[in-house]
Amino acid sequence: MATAKKSTKNFKSATTSFKDTYQEVTDAVIKALEEGTVVWRCSWNHVGLPKNVTTNVEYRGWNVFWLNWHTVINNYTTPFYITYKQAQELGGTVKKGEKGIKITYWATIELKNQPKEVEDLQTGETKQIIPTRLVPKEHTVFNIDQTEGIEFPKVEALLTTEVAKIEACEQVVEHMPSRPKLNLNGSSAYYVPATDTVVVPGLKISKSSEGYYSTLFHELAHSTGHATRLNRKELIESDGFGKSNYAKEELTAELTAAFLCAITGIQQETIPNSAAYIESWLKALKNDKKLILTAASQAQKAADFILNVNKQAAKAA
Numbered sequence: 001m002a003t004a005k006k007s008t009k010n011f012k013s014a015t016t017s018f019k020d021t022y023q024e025v026t027d028a029v030i031k032a033l034e035e036g037t038v039v040w041r042c043s044w045n046h047v048g049l050p051k052n053v054t055t056n057v058e059y060r061g062w063n064v065f066w067l068n069w070h071t072v073i074n075n076y077t078t079p080f081y082i083t084y085k086q087a088q089e090l091g092g093t094v095k096k097g098e099k100g101i102k103i104t105y106w107a108t109i110e111l112k113n114q115p116k117e118v119e120d121l122q123t124g125e126t127k128q129i130i131p132t133r134l135v136p137k138e139h140t141v142f143n144i145d146q147t148e149g150i151e152f153p154k155v156e157a158l159l160t161t162e163v164a165k166i167e168a169c170e171q172v173v174e175h176m177p178s179r180p181k182l183n184l185n186g187s188s189a190y191y192v193p194a195t196d197t198v199v200v201p202g203l204k205i206s207k208s209s210e211g212y213y214s215t216l217f218h219e220l221a222h223s224t225g226h227a228t229r230l231n232r233k234e235l236i237e238s239d240g241f242g243k244s245n246y247a248k249e250e251l252t253a254e255l256t257a258a259f260l261c262a263i264t265g266i267q268q269e270t271i272p273n274s275a276a277y278i279e280s281w282l283k284a285l286k287n288d289k290k291l292i293l294t295a296a297s298q299a300q301k302a303a304d305f306i307l308n309v310n311k312q313a314a315k316a317a
Contacts, residue, residue: 103139189215200216
């Protein structure tokens with residue numbers, strides 16, 4: 001009995017942390033929105049995506065947007081991060097007075113108080129297993145500009161020409177697996193699940209190439225939710241403008257487009273009527289504290305699908 005009580009206590013503690021992490025991240029995003037900043041539309045650092053400088057592993061999910069935003073607002077030279085312990089292991093330290101930034105990672109929690117019996121398909125024997133659950137937890141990291149006593153490799157700016165950026169965008173579209181039908185001469189931008197068709201205004205009539213491709217990426221993101229691809233509930237069971245599934249699907253497409261814009265080196269075009277835009281996201285986030293993290297996770301999967309890659313998620317996903 002004592003073991004069962006301990007397991008229940010540990011589970012309650014884990015789920016409490018689970019809820020608090022969602023709320024803390026959401027509160028930070030809401031605060032930024034109220035100050036007029038859309039974190040996921042922040043300009044991308046010119047040397048690449050945020051990554052852990054000691055492991056050389058790029059961050060994933062919401063951490064990509066959060067750390068890029070942190071890099072830009074503080075004018076750090078690179079989006080490269082490190083933990084306090086890693087800084088010490090490299091013979092240096094974090095500068096006095098510097099504050100780290102919290103990122104989220106997924107931890108596996110064993111539900112020891114909820115054992116299940118399953119049949120072994122090979123032997124026919126019944127075995128007891130302990131189910132697990134992934135929960136978000138927090139971790140603190142520091143930009144390498146916040147450290148001292150460590151000699152990091154010199155980072156050369158990875159600048160690309162406009163021609164190279166457009167070619168990169170074209171490659172993303174061309175190599176998307178199971179690509180939907182494309183109508184690149186529409187009068188507006190939208191995705192039609194019934195016919196699996198993406199429609200966008202043509203490149204020649206778009207205000208800019210960056211605007212054209214960011215719009216195309218957004219609609220391709222929606223198409224990844226089709227039943228033949230990622231079978232995303234929020235797209236399949238759309239509940240209309242202003243409702244929960246609709247808001248989550250739109251945010252997923254926004255974040256996916258931002259991922260792809262960052263990877264190809266272009267800037268995501270700013271949406272007109274930003275005041276109304278920000279107000280709509282504030283409403284959605286205040287009504288659903290899980291929205292930002294779950295949408296970012298869905299967006300990572302959508303971007304990976306479009307890019308036809310199968311990366312193993314880093315611990316700080």
